[in-house]
Structure formats: structure tokens, C-alpha cells
Amino acid sequence: MIQTRSLQIPILAGSNVSWAEVENVWSEENLRKYEATREEFALFDEDISRTSVVDIINGAPPLTLAVCIPRSCRVSDVLDGLSNYVEFNYSEQFCRLPDDKPHSGADITTIVIFSIIGCLTLASTAYELHHIFIKKATTKPDELRSCFSVYGNTDRLLTLASKPGALDCLDGVRTLSILWVITGHSLLVHFGTYLSNILDYAEWSENLRAAYLLAADFSVDSFFVLSGLLLVYTAARKMKPMQLIKNLHLFYLHRLLRMFPLLAAAVLLQASLFHQVTDGVRWNRVAWETQKCRDHWWSALLHVQNIVNPRGICLSHSWYLSVDVQLHILSPLVLFWVLGRRRSAWAGLAAAVLGSLTFVIVYSFLKNFSGQQDTQYTVYFYQNTLARSPAFIIGMLTGYVLHVTRNKKIVMPWWSVCLGHALAIVLSGYCMYHVHPAWSQLAINFNTALVRPAWAVALCWLIVACVNGYAGPINWFLSLNLWKFVARISYAMYIFHYPMQFIMVGANIMPVYFHFETVFIYLASDVAYAVIVAIAMCVLVDAPFSTLIRRLMAVIAPTPPKKLKEPETDKNVPEARMDETSKRASQSAT
Incomplete structure (x- = not known):
């Protein structure tokens, strides 16, 4: 070539x-x-x-x-x-020869590890099926022995019961966001190079009807919002400020371990078997991704690759995980105040929002980005933790609003609801359809700094409106049970969809001809592959190791037993009988 x-x-x-x-x-x-x-x-x-x-x-x-x-x-x-x-x-560019992909130590390591997982899966599935269908035992099978069972893990994956107090609309937001991510990557991978009619694609990409597809990178900010929102919404109910400080190591450990199994599996497969699965004219991109994971696998697992090797990231899209983990590491600086009194919580959140916005504006003016998705913007802004923090902190603010109004509805006059919806439509529309071919550097700097926080504000209003019953059919649509399943496997879809796209494109033996309908044809196949692989990895890897991690965390930080309430004094009960009651209560507590 x-x-x-x-x-x-x-x-x-x-x-x-x-x-x-x-x-x-x-x-x-x-x-x-x-x-x-x-x-x-x-x-x-x-x-x-x-x-x-x-x-x-x-x-x-x-x-x-x-x-x-x-x-x-x-x-x-x-x-x-x-x-x-x-x-x-x-x-x-390159010259390919037959049999020019020799096997490496990574291939052997992957085969050994997944062979062990396969044996554990067969043994665990056989144990659970024997316990349920042959012994017909009424008790549940042992959790540790059955954690690798395909039967039990699949059953739990397909159980879509809604929990009390759950924010159901978030399932729809998460599902649409992951589909949007796959859409953006599908356009980038399938139509980024080797097109027969590249000018047709260029003309289509400048049309307004393509803007909502090409603006898919805002879906990443949606995930930052959800991450910050759920962090505060769940932690504010469980912890106090000093509890957070005492258990800070567990706070970090839980986050890292929860993300580790699927990420480690994807890194291992990309460094080995994904390179061997097939071949094609454009296989050089898959080979490059494989080499990056062989060189920088450790930075992916430690979530530091956006800092130490931003131009050689293992699993190109996993920069988001590094930024997300780093934001969680920094979050106690704000979360400590959020878990305290309401006055300190509002003050801490307001200071964090203003501080992050000030930083990103000053940073944009210092760097003077071009307004295009070039290498400088990608390395120094798009993958920069502090530059992406406003969406995360705005999500934390929204999570605290939902926490303080938990189990009660925020009453708003109709005109404020209409104003909020109008503002959200204007902000989200601007984010997706704004173009700046002839903007001044001043306008470009402000747009670079504020366009993503604007998207976060619009999304947070939508979530608050849905939770409080002001979104009408939008809340009904986002709360459908259909989204619960996709939302449950969304993390696995995110991890594995990009490598699968590279494999499919790398196996092409002829140039691609762009047509508007082909966008959705490729997108449908990408989503289908992502769902299939995500289900398999959730059942075989994520579910069993999640059980093991939960058991490990229970050993490291056991839950203290709940104290029984002291019996109330009854004037009509004789003193001897009260002593006996107190004694029994004390024995029960022990």
C-alpha cells in the first residue's frame, strides 16, 4: 500500500x-x-x-x-x-506478507488464563445445575462454588426488577449514550480512511442532518455527568465525612476493583488473540492497537495512560476510564463537604463548579486551541482530567439536589419548567449544531471551554425534570424496562465495541463506498457485535469476578452488626421483669 x-x-x-x-x-x-x-x-x-x-x-x-x-x-x-x-x-505505507503475525508470549498467556476460566465455568455450571435440577434442593447453591455458573449469571443478568428509589430514567440516558458512543466510533472507523468517494462523505458531514451523529463525543460528557451524579447520590445516604476519611482506601479500592475484570480481559485480548483472529488489507490498525497494549498495558490497568503515554493509549477509547478514575480519586476534596451539613455542601459544590469553570477557561486561553479535533486538542484538552472535570462536578451537584429531595417532589411553577426545557433545548442544540469556520480566537477559546459544561447543564435539567415528573413522555421513554438490560451491559459494550470495529474493518478486502444508508447498516452490525460480546464477557468474566470482589471486600471491611434499641421503661412492669428483658436484649445483641 x-x-x-x-x-x-x-x-x-x-x-x-x-x-x-x-x-x-x-x-x-x-x-x-x-x-x-x-x-x-x-x-x-x-x-x-x-x-x-x-x-x-x-x-x-x-x-x-x-x-x-x-x-x-x-x-x-x-x-x-x-x-x-x-x-x-x-x-x-506497509507491505504485508503471508504468515507475518508470529505468536507471542501474550497469546500463550491469554490461552492459559481463559482456559482456566473456561474450566471453572464448566465446573461451576455443572454444580449449580446439579443442585437445582437433580438434587432439587430448596436452599440456594453455595455462592462461591456457583459464582462462575453460566446459568445463574445469565439469570441474574436478565432479571430486570426495578429497585425502590432507583432513578429509572438514568437507564435510558446511559443506553442512549453508549449507542451514541458506538455511532461516533462507527463513523470514525468505517469511513475515516480508504473511501472510494471521500468527497461525498465530506459533503454529507457538513450537512446539518449529520450533526447529531458527528457530535457523538458529547456522549462522553454524559457519562461524566452520570458518574458524578451517582457518586454523590449513593454516598450521601451511606457515609458521613469522617467515615469517608477513615475508609478512603476502601473507597478507592472498590472503584478500581469494580472496573478491573473487564478492562484486564480487554487489554489481554487486544494484546494477543484479537491480532490473530483474522486478517485483511487494513489490518495494520489492529496490529498498531495490539502493539500499544503490549507496550503500555500497565498504564491502562493503573489508569494513568492519559498522562504518561497520551499518544500510545492501550485501547484508544479507554482514556475515559483513566480520566474517570482520576476524577474519583480527586472527588473526596468535594465529597467531604457534601457529606456534612447542607450549608457546607452547597458551599463546597459551588466552589468546585466555579473553580473548574475558571480553570478550563484560563486553560483554553493559554493553549489557544484551533477549534478542530486535532492532536493538540485531543492530548491537551480532550484527555485532560481537569479540563473534563466541569461535567463531573455538575453531575455531583445534580446528585446532591436529588439526594436532598429524595422521596419528595420538587414543586416548580409552570413557567419555570417551560424556561428550563427551553434553555435545555437551546444549550443541547447549540452543542450539536454549532460550527465556527470563521470565528475569532476569542470566540473559539470560550466555546472550547464552555460547550461541554453547557451540555452537562442541559442533561442535568432533563434528569431532574424526569425524576420530579416534569418531563412527560420523555421520562416514560427513558424509564422503559427495555433500557435496563442495555444499561446493565453498557460498560462491557463500551470496553469491547472499539476493538470489534477495528477487527471488522481490518478484515475488509475492498474500499468502502459511502452512502447515507450504509451508516446505519454498519452501525447496526457494530451494535449487534457489541451486545453479543458484552453479554458473553458479563457472564463469563464480570459476574463471577464481581462476586469474588464482593466477598473480598466483605472480608477486608466487614459490616458491623446493628445495635438493638434499648427497651423502653414501662412503669407497669415489675423491676425483676425489666431486668430479665434487658438481659435477653443484651444476649441477642451479643
């Missing part, structure tokens, strides 16, 4: 040529590709120099060419034969 850098047409050897002569040389496809360049330079029918023609062609996107040749041939041997027709400079 080669990539051209400049094209020269021998027939245009004269000093001056017209566009009419160019049209006689170039095919209809090439004319359509360079029509945009011709209009951009305001070159209509006037004569132009040959140098200008070459310069225009050199400024066009490079052309990628690929061909199968005998192993004994070199690229130059093939291209020299074309010199009579076209002369061009090129750079060789």
Missing part, C-alpha cells in the same frame, strides 16, 4: 494550459474531486500555468493505492512500469 504525494500528467508539459485541456485528461471522478479546489482558487476558464495545476493537485488529499504483487517483487518494480503514463511521488 502506497500513498501519493504529487501527480504530474505528461500531456500537460506545455507552459500554459486551459481547464478544457485538463478536462480532456482527467476522468469524471477526478474532475469532481478537484472541482472544489478549482472553485476555491477562483479558477474558472482562464488560462493557468502548469505549475499552478501541479500545486493545486499537490494540495488535494493524498491518494492511497494498494495492489497484490508476488513476494519477490518490490514496489518500485511495479511502479516503474507505469512511468510512461503517470509520474508521481509516493511513500510506502
Whole structure:
């Protein structure tokens, strides 16, 4: 596979040529590709120099060419034969040979580990089925022996009962967000390179009807909001400030262990078997992902790769997990005040919101980002923990609002509800459809800093409105039981969908032709693969290791027994009888 850098047409050897002569040389496809360049330079029918023609062609996107040749041939041997027709400079991208993917130690390690998991799964499933269907025992099977059972784990995965006090609308938000993530990655992977009609894709991507698909990166901010919201909503009911300080190590350990099994499985598979599963013309991207995981697997498991190797992240999309864990590590700085009195909670949250917004604005002005999703923006802002903190802290603020109003409805006048909905529509619409081709650097800096917090504010209003009954059919839609299952496997879908997309694209043997309908065809297949793999990994890896982690945490931090209330003194009960009652209560407590 080669990539051209400049094209020269021998027939245009004269000093001056017209566009009419160019049209006689170039095919209809090439004319359509360079029509945009011709209009951009305001070159209509006037004569132009040959140098200008070459310069225009050199400024066009490079052309990628690929061909199968005998192993004994070199690229130059093939291209020299074309010199009579076209002369061009090129750079060789890669040359693939048969059997050029030797097995490594990572492959052996993966096979051994998953073989052990497979044996445990068979033994545990056999034990649980024997206990339930052959012995027909009325007691539950032993949790430790049955934790790897496919039968029990699948049954628990498919049980969709709603718990009292649960925020059901969050299941819909989480499901739509993960589908949005897969959509954005599907467009990036399937149509990012090697398109037959790249200008059609460029034209479609500039159309407003594509904006809601191309703005999929805001789904990451939705997950930051949900992470901060649930952190406060669950912790505020269970802990006090000093309890948080005393159990800070358990607070961190629980978060790390909960995310570890699926992440470790994905890193291990990407470093080994995903590279061996198939092959194709575009397999170089899969090979690159494999090499990154072999080099930087430790930074992925320690959640520091957005800091130590931001350009070589193992599992490219797992930068989010690193940022999320780092935000959880920093969260006690705010959570300590949130768990105390309400006055200190509001003051702490307000200071955190203002501080994070101030930082991100100052940071944007210091860096002067271009407003495009280039490498500088990705490394220094998109994957920067403090730059992404506003959405997380706004989520914490919303979680505290829902906590203090738990089991009671916030009463709002109709005009404030309408104003909130209007503001949310304006903010979310701006986030998805804003364009800034000719903005000043001042406007770009403010937009870079505030567009993601604006999305977080709009989403938080929607959640508050749904919980308090002000969202109407939107709350009904987001609270459907259908979303509970997808939300339950959303983490596994997130971890494994991107490697699966690389595998499917890497196995292609021909260029992709873009059409609007093909976007949804590829998206449907990506979602289907993600769901299938997520279910398998949840049943075989996540569920059993979650049980083991829970048992481990119970040993490390056992739950103290609840104290019985002291019996109330009854004036009509004789003193001897009261002593006996107190004695029995004391024995029961012991």
C-alpha cells in the first residue's frame, strides 16, 4: 500500500494550459474531486500555468493505492512500469506478507488464563445445575462454588426488577449514550480512511442532518455527568465525612476493583488473540492497537495512560476510564463537604463548579486551541482530567439536589419548567449544531471551554425534570424496562465495541463506498457485535469476578452488626421483669 504525494500528467508539459485541456485528461471522478479546489482558487476558464495545476493537485488529499504483487517483487518494480503514463511521488505505507503475525508470549498467556476460566465455568455450571435440577434442593447453591455458573449469571443478568428509589430514567440516558458512543466510533472507523468517494462523505458531514451523529463525543460528557451524579447520590445516604476519611482506601479500592475484570480481559485480548483472529488489507490498525497494549498495558490497568503515554493509549477509547478514575480519586476534596451539613455542601459544590469553570477557561486561553479535533486538542484538552472535570462536578451537584429531595417532589411553577426545557433545548442544540469556520480566537477559546459544561447543564435539567415528573413522555421513554438490560451491559459494550470495529474493518478486502444508508447498516452490525460480546464477557468474566470482589471486600471491611434499641421503661412492669428483658436484649445483641 502506497500513498501519493504529487501527480504530474505528461500531456500537460506545455507552459500554459486551459481547464478544457485538463478536462480532456482527467476522468469524471477526478474532475469532481478537484472541482472544489478549482472553485476555491477562483479558477474558472482562464488560462493557468502548469505549475499552478501541479500545486493545486499537490494540495488535494493524498491518494492511497494498494495492489497484490508476488513476494519477490518490490514496489518500485511495479511502479516503474507505469512511468510512461503517470509520474508521481509516493511513500510506502506497509507491505504485508503471508504468515507475518508470529505468536507471542501474550497469546500463550491469554490461552492459559481463559482456559482456566473456561474450566471453572464448566465446573461451576455443572454444580449449580446439579443442585437445582437433580438434587432439587430448596436452599440456594453455595455462592462461591456457583459464582462462575453460566446459568445463574445469565439469570441474574436478565432479571430486570426495578429497585425502590432507583432513578429509572438514568437507564435510558446511559443506553442512549453508549449507542451514541458506538455511532461516533462507527463513523470514525468505517469511513475515516480508504473511501472510494471521500468527497461525498465530506459533503454529507457538513450537512446539518449529520450533526447529531458527528457530535457523538458529547456522549462522553454524559457519562461524566452520570458518574458524578451517582457518586454523590449513593454516598450521601451511606457515609458521613469522617467515615469517608477513615475508609478512603476502601473507597478507592472498590472503584478500581469494580472496573478491573473487564478492562484486564480487554487489554489481554487486544494484546494477543484479537491480532490473530483474522486478517485483511487494513489490518495494520489492529496490529498498531495490539502493539500499544503490549507496550503500555500497565498504564491502562493503573489508569494513568492519559498522562504518561497520551499518544500510545492501550485501547484508544479507554482514556475515559483513566480520566474517570482520576476524577474519583480527586472527588473526596468535594465529597467531604457534601457529606456534612447542607450549608457546607452547597458551599463546597459551588466552589468546585466555579473553580473548574475558571480553570478550563484560563486553560483554553493559554493553549489557544484551533477549534478542530486535532492532536493538540485531543492530548491537551480532550484527555485532560481537569479540563473534563466541569461535567463531573455538575453531575455531583445534580446528585446532591436529588439526594436532598429524595422521596419528595420538587414543586416548580409552570413557567419555570417551560424556561428550563427551553434553555435545555437551546444549550443541547447549540452543542450539536454549532460550527465556527470563521470565528475569532476569542470566540473559539470560550466555546472550547464552555460547550461541554453547557451540555452537562442541559442533561442535568432533563434528569431532574424526569425524576420530579416534569418531563412527560420523555421520562416514560427513558424509564422503559427495555433500557435496563442495555444499561446493565453498557460498560462491557463500551470496553469491547472499539476493538470489534477495528477487527471488522481490518478484515475488509475492498474500499468502502459511502452512502447515507450504509451508516446505519454498519452501525447496526457494530451494535449487534457489541451486545453479543458484552453479554458473553458479563457472564463469563464480570459476574463471577464481581462476586469474588464482593466477598473480598466483605472480608477486608466487614459490616458491623446493628445495635438493638434499648427497651423502653414501662412503669407497669415489675423491676425483676425489666431486668430479665434487658438481659435477653443484651444476649441477642451479643
